[in-house]
Amino acid sequence: MKVAFIGYPKVGKTSMINLLLGKAPQLEYRPTIGLNFGQKMIKSMLGEHELNLWDFGGQKNFWPMYNSYLLNTRLCIVVTDSTPTGVLKTKMIIDWLNKRDDNGGDKMRIIALANKQDLPGVMTAERVANVLRCDTYPVVAIDPLQRENVIEILKTNIEQVVKVE
Ligand SMILES: Nc1nc2c(ncn2[C@@H]2O[C@H](COP(=O)(O)OP(=O)(O)O)[C@@H](O)[C@H]2O)c(=O)[nH]1
């Protein structure tokens, strides 16, 4: 099953995938150029799911490719930092996702991760959800202790996707 991460540069998409794969967090920022992939097995009540994780460098010049990037995506994870400006920018991605013609009707579930909850003065996931208007979870991608939590979020949403099939 294809799971695509999407979001502006530096919000923590690659960190989130590293966390899921059990890799040590990268504290120094290294921008993702082009595409990265990860693979992860998830066991849910509905069986075992092989997830193909797609991580696209969010630079502006890649935007025209987003439609092809998202082709056949079943779960789209929008990652945002939790600052007010970051969330407003991310809202534009969500609006675009909701409007887009999905090239042949691939059913795609959209959720958001309100990342960097460890930073001072950030918005709660509840407030982020009110802006983005989709299911939103609070996370800290560079905290290895949150790994189980993020796997649980994936599990819940994969089950949702499989159920509506
Ligand atoms: N404080 C904090 N920093 C984070 C968090 N997640 C990622 N970062 C840092 O933010 C920077 C960008 O992360 P990265 O995963 O490369 O972002 P990407 O461009 O969306 O793939 C890196 O320096 C990470 O260490 C978080 O939850 N809290």
Ligand SMILES: [Mg+2]
């Ligand atoms: Mg990256």
